[in-house]
Amino acid sequence: MSKYARKADINHAQIRDGLRACGWRVIDVFRFPGMLDLMCVARGRFFWFEVKQEGAKLTPAEERTFEFMADTGLCHVVYSLEDAIVIINRVDNNL
Numbered sequence: 001m002s003k004y005a006r007k008a009d010i011n012h013a014q015i016r017d018g019l020r021a022c023g024w025r026v027i028d029v030f031r032f033p034g035m036l037d038l039m040c041v042a043r044g045r046f047f048w049f050e051v052k053q054e055g056a057k058l059t060p061a062e063e064r065t066f067e068f069m070a071d072t073g074l075c076h077v078v079y080s081l082e083d084a085i086v087i088i089n090r091v092d093n094n095l
Contacts (some may be wrong), residue, residue, distance in 0.1 A: 011080065012037060012051045018081035024088075034061035036075060042088045048075045049084055 008030055019026045019040055030037040036050040048069070050062055058066065058077070069075045073091075078084045 008037075009051050009053050009056070011053060015049070015051050015078060015081045015084055019084060022085070034065055036062065036065055040084070040088075045088075045091060046074055047084075047088060047091075049087075050075070050077045052077055052079055054079055 012030065016026055016028055016038055019038070019042070022042070024040055024042040026041075027039040028037070029035045029039060030051070036048040038049040038051065040047045040049060050058065050066075052058075066075050076084070076087050078087070
């Protein structure tokens, strides 16, 4: 475990709270090393969102998580609430 505490990105609460305001279930797991920031259940489907500020990069642990789950299509990097909603709507419209 890292000796440094994880800090939420400045846009983290806005995205988390916005997804909840849409009526979706959101579990905030950003404090767990190697986990992506938010697990969201929307319209009966699971999504994992890694919240980043523009220009920020994935940590090595986050990259390993993306590689591990690459074939699922469930992991997404989002920079705004709008990004997350577009992803949810895109998946919903493709089914």
